[in-house]
Every structure is written in C-alpha cells, then in structure tokens.
Amino acid sequence: MTENLKLVIVIGSVREGRFGPVVASWIAGQAREHGGFVVEVIDLADLDIPLSLPAASPKYAGDNYPWPSGMAALTSALESADAVLLITPEYNHSYPASLKAAIDWHFTHWTAKPVGFVSYGGAAGGRHAVLHLENVLTELHAVTIRDGLSFPNYFTQWSDGRPLDTEAPAYAKVMLDQLAWWAAALRTARATTAYPA
Ligand SMILES: Cc1cc2nc3c(=O)[nH]c(=O)nc-3n(C[C@H](O)[C@H](O)[C@H](O)COP(=O)(O)O)c2cc1C
Numbered sequence: 138m139t140e141n142l143k144l145v146i147v148i149g150s151v152r153e154g155r156f157g158p159v160v161a162s163w164i165a166g167q168a169r170e171h172g173g174f175v176v177e178v179i180d181l182a183d184l185d186i187p188l189s190l191p192a193a194s195p196k197y198a199g200d201n202y203p204w205p206s207g208m209a210a211l212t213s214a215l216e217s218a219d220a221v222l223l224i225t226p227e228y229n230h231s232y233p234a235s236l237k238a239a240i241d242w243h244f245t246h247w248t249a250k251p252v253g254f255v256s257y258g259g260a261a262g263g264r265h266a267v268l269h270l271e272n273v274l275t276e277l278h279a280v281t282i283r284d285g286l287s288f289p290n291y292f293t294q295w296s297d298g299r300p301l302d303t304e305a306p307a308y309a310k311v312m313l314d315q316l317a318w319w320a321a322a323l324r325t326a327r328a329t330t331a332y333p334a
Contacts, residue, residue: 141175142173142174142175142219142220142317142320142321142324143174143175143177143217143218143219143220144168144174144175144176144177144218144219144220144221144222144316144320145177145178145179145214145215145218145220145221145222146161146164146165146168146176146177146178146179146221146222146224147179147181147211147221147222147223147224147236147239148161148178148179148180148181148182148224149181149223149224149225149226149232149233149235149236149239150181150182150224150225150226150233150235150236151181151182151233151235152226152233155182155226156226156257156291156292156295157224157225157226158180159295159298160224160255160257160288160291161178161180161224161255162178162298163298163299163300164222164224164255164286164309165178167306167309167310167313168222168309168313171309171310171313171314171317173313173314173317174219174220174313174317174320177214179210179211179214181211181235181236181239182235183210184207184208184210184211184239185205185207185208186205186207186208186211186235186238186239186242187205187207187238188234188238190241190242191203194244195242195243195244195245196244196245202244204242204243205242208239208242211239211242211243212242212243212246215243215246215247216246218246218250219250219251219320219321219323219324220250220251220252220253220316220317220319220320221247221250221251221252221253221279222252222253222254222255222316223236223252223253223254223255223270224255224256225254225255225256225257225263225266225267225270226256226257226258226263226266227256227257227258227259227261227262227263227264227265227266228266230261230265230266231265231266231269232263232266232267232269232270236270237273240273240274240277244277247274247277247278247279248277248278248279248332248334249278249279249280249323249326249327249332250279250280250320250323251279251280251281251282251315251316251319251320251323252270252274252279252280252281252282253281253282253285253312253313253315253316254267254270254271254281254282254285254286255285255286255287255288255312256285256286256287256288257287257288257289257291258288258289258291259289259290260289260290261289262287262288262289262290262291263287263288264287267285267287278332278334280319280323282312282315282316282319283315284308284311284312284315285312286305286308286309286312288300
C-alpha cells in the first residue's frame with residue numbers, strides 16, 4: 138500500500154443546525170480505521186469563502202490567483218491532497234452553494250485527483266447532489282469515484298452518530314479502497330508525467 142496518502146474530507150454544508158458534521162465524523166473514523174490514508178477534515182463553516190470571484194481566471198492566473206486568506210486552510214489542504222471526499226446534503230435537488238463556492242475558487246487543485254462522495258438527504262439520499270458534483274468535477278479534470286455512500290432519510294436512519302445500516306462500514310471500505318487505488322495511481326502519474334490539460 139502506498140504510504141502517506143492524504144485524504145481531505147470536506148464538510149459541504151454550513152447551515153445552522155446542520156447534520157453534515159455527524160456524517161463527516163463517522164466517515165473520518167472509517168477512513169482512519171481503513172489505514173490507507175492520513176486524514177484531514179475541513180469544515181467549510183470554519184472558513185470565509187466569498188461568493189464574489191476575482192476578475193482573473195484561476196486557469197490562467199496560476200500562483201498569482203488571489204485566494205482569500207479566510208479559506209487558506211482549504212486551499213492548502215486541497216493542494217496537498219491525494220484524494221478528496223466531499224460530504225454533501227441535497228438542497229433543492231443539488232448540492233449547497235457553499236460547496237460550489239469552495240470548488241469554484243480552486244482550479245488546478247482538482248486536476249488528476251480522485252474525489253469520492255458521501256451524501257445524505259430525503260428519499261433520494263443526496264444522489265441528485267452527487268450527480269451534479271460529478272458533472273462539475275469532470276470539468277475540473279478530477280476523477281470521480283463510482284461507489285459513494287448515500288444515506289436516504291438520514292433523520293430516521295442514524296443513531297448515536299452512526300448509520301443504523303450495519304452494512305455501511307463495508308460500503309465505506311469499498312469506496313475507500315477505490316479512493317486509495319486512484320490516489321496512489323494518480324499521485325505517481327502526476328509526479329512522472331505532466332497532465333495534458
Ligand atoms: C434549502 C433546502 C433544500 C432542501 N432540498 C432537499 C431536496 O431537494 N432533497 C432532499 O432530499 N432534501 C432536501 N432538503 C433536506 C436536506 O437534505 C436536509 O435538511 C439535510 O439535513 C441538509 O443537510 P445539512 O443538515 O447538513 O444542512 C433540503 C433542505 C434545505 C435546507
């Protein structure tokens with residue numbers, strides 16, 4: 138197993154009274170038990186991420202892009218990440234604006250990196266949010282992981298900070314195995330060959 142793969146877990150919702158941190162805490166525990174990663178959790182609610190973007194495109198500005206200092210923790214975490222796991226609820230059949238802002242402020246940070254998803258919501262379990270995220274992240278040259286975790290009706294399906302579904306840790310392991318495989322493969326690829334973007 139490749140050592141020191143860094144997994145950044147991003148809590149995408151910033152809503153008052155949100156459930157996101159419960160999901161993030163559980164999956165962070167699964168990722169630490171998995172053993173394939175060094176895990177860092179970034180909570181977007183702790184950051185100041187402006188909705189207004191600068192005139193310059195991050196695609197062309199390179200290191201001169203004015204990333205706000207209020208979200209430096211996210212920027213440096215994404216920079217050093219070998220894999221990212223997005224924790225997202227579903228808002229009006231998509232993902233929260235906080236997560237879109239966090240994604241849009243970054244550009245090359247996503248290139249040739251694997252991104253997995255853990256979603257939750259009502260009957261659809263946040264799957265509409267994930268479908269939209271997959272679309273957006275493909276534009277940013279990320280590699281999205283097929284086997285995510287989805288928690289429908291989480292309000293009746295979680296207790297004491299964990300899902301009631303006893304199969305959930307096994308599903309998490311499948312996703313984390315795939316994420317680790319891609320993280321190792323893409324880290325080697327990034328180090329040896331310039332990505333043709
Ligand atoms: C603005 C808003 C829109 C929502 N739209 C949906 C939706 O389209 N589908 C769904 O399953 N749940 C929807 N919900 C319910 C959320 O999935 C649920 O409130 C969840 O707890 C939100 O995550 P959070 O607590 O981490 O913010 C919505 C909630 C909000 C606040």
